Amino acid sequence: MADFFIHGQKALEVLKRDVQMNTVRQGYIFEGTDGIGKxxxxxxxxxxxxxxxxxxxxxxxxxxxxxxANTHPDFFVMDESPVKIDSIRKMNDELFVRPLISDRKVFIIEHADEMNTESQNAFLKSFEEPPSYAVLVLITSSVHRLLPTILSRGTKVSFQPFSMDKIEKFVSDKYSLAGARAGFIARYSAGIVGRAMEICENEEILKKRDDILKSLMELSNEKASILPVVEAMGASRRDMPADGDFYFDVIMSFFRDIAALKMGGSLINTDYESQITAFAKGIRGASARRCVDIISKTKADFCSNIKAKMKYDLWITNMLIICWEEIYGTGNRS
Ligand SMILES: [Zn+2]
Known part of the structure; x- marks a missing residue:
């Protein structure tokens, strides 16, 4: 199954052209809502x-x-949140060390908008005059938090989905789905028509989603409460179920919804709004957001690692333990 939150297709085409035409810029700013595929x-x-x-x-x-294999020595991802100034300084040093095996060195800063002014200023010099081999990609969902001097130095790539209304109308016309069901599918698809169709045409997937969401809402401060989630994710087996990557997306959407409830933003699982709202009461928005990052990273690592596929159960269990600890483990319960 195709990657679920990807639909920066257009963005990718533009970048591909840059690579093919040898017109790659040195500084990019990817902007767009969370989960859009930046x-x-x-x-x-x-x-x-x-x-x-x-x-x-x-x-x-x-x-x-x-x-x-995640071992490319010229590839750097800064996924810190918030970004520390020391890390920016280290990156600045690293930037001027020539690439080891490639003729390029690529740096991605995943939460660029979480650099404070001091960090952004420390970073500015690198962004203004990077060495010729460097390509820097800043990722942000709040582009207005970047300093104008940074903004003016980068090539902006905006990630635009189809509107939810468009997708919702499309699925309700094509599949005679009404109300909250069409609404949630539109949001799950995150604006990708093909993805919305895939969900509509697979009853099993919809049922599985119900199971996973229900098991998540039974989570409690007992660690063993993750076991029903493990079960619902199909992770009592070693190999990943056929729709496994969709399961990742379901669980990600759940925590994303909690973060949205706390920090403002619209829900994906509109048909579970009241239950998710009740569950979200004791959970901090920042913890929920970190869970989204944990799941997103696990999914990316898992999906790019062929050997991992036979250890689906371990990956899922580990991921859930880390999420559980994020929410309940260290006094994060508000
Ligand atoms: Zn190749």
């Missing part, structure tokens, strides 16, 4: 930049293989 596109962009094959990324050249 990080995924940034990684795919990096993969294209490191590839020495014909159709980039070819998946077989040395660069591609190192990239897939």
């Amino acid at each position: 990080k995924t596109v940034a990684r795919k962009f990096a993969a294209m930049l490191f590839c020495t094959g014909e159709a980039k990324p070819c998946g077989t050249c040395h660069g591609c293989r190192m990239f897939q």
